[in-house]
Amino acid sequence: MILRIHPKNNCKETLLRDKFVMSTVKGKTIGLIGFGDIAKATAKLARAFGMKVLAVRRSPGKGTGDGLADEVVGFEDRLSVFASADFVVSVLPGTSETLNFCGEKEFDAMKRTGVFINIGRGVTVDEAALCKALDAKKIVGAALDVFHTEPLPESSPLWKRENVLITAHNADFTEDYAEQGWRVWQENYNAARSGKTMVTPVQKELGY
Known part of the structure; x- marks a missing residue:
């Protein structure tokens, strides 16, 4: 649905009514990068939609969150989650350890049909690497609520991409x-x- 917002709006403006096929999340895999309270709440919703849940956390030994995740791995094994997930959702805090945590290697590992979502902290994503992945069609799209610099500068190349949904750090409002x-x-x-x-x-x- 995220990837249809822009073309659907264009159709509305030009009075066109195209038919399009909606993708479903049932049976898909969500990869949660970070597994704190927000990620666990997301996992619970994903479960309700019939999704498989994978998670990355700095201390994988803490478990699967009462069974909310099918598998939990440590930071060092995160590429396996990026590679397996249809939707990668970053909910990481912003620390020196997570600076640009989601970068070129991570985006290269993702499925070409994959969607990257960030509702954690903007500094955890290498925005240049993300733009590069989008331009090379290594992933199909992204939805971003947070950024390195906020408000997102008008000069940011993210504004120019039709397959990126941008919100103003208000996903929790x-x-x-x-x-x-x-x-x-x-x-x-x-x-x-x-x-x-x-x-x-x-x-x-x-x-x-």
Whole structure:
């Protein structure tokens, strides 16, 4: 559906009504790069759609997230997930360890029918390598909510590609965004006051 938005809009503007075949996600494989809370929530949704779930995490020994993933590998084995997935979804935090984590080698490993999605942090993706992969048709498209520089500069070559869906770092702006944020803040506050572990603790040594 992502790849049909632009041509469908063009058809609307010119009063054309073309027929197109929708691809399905059932039976496809999603590769989650990073396997924290957001990735696990994504995995749960993917499961509901009948997808196979692969994941990459820095500590694969922590398991499959209560069975949400079919397989979990470490950072060093990430190319196997890039190669196997129909949709690669990066949900990595931005740290020195993940800078340009998704680069030329990773995009070269992907299927030519693969779609790359980033809802984590922009610095984890080598944008020049991504543009190169798109131009060479090594992947079919990308959907990006985050970027190295935000707002994304007008000079960015990403704007010129019809097979890239760009959103303004607002993938999490749901109608209950403020309410959910306030609930988490209250839970953390109450936990801190009672000497308990917060629900969203920060590990300073890891950078997130």
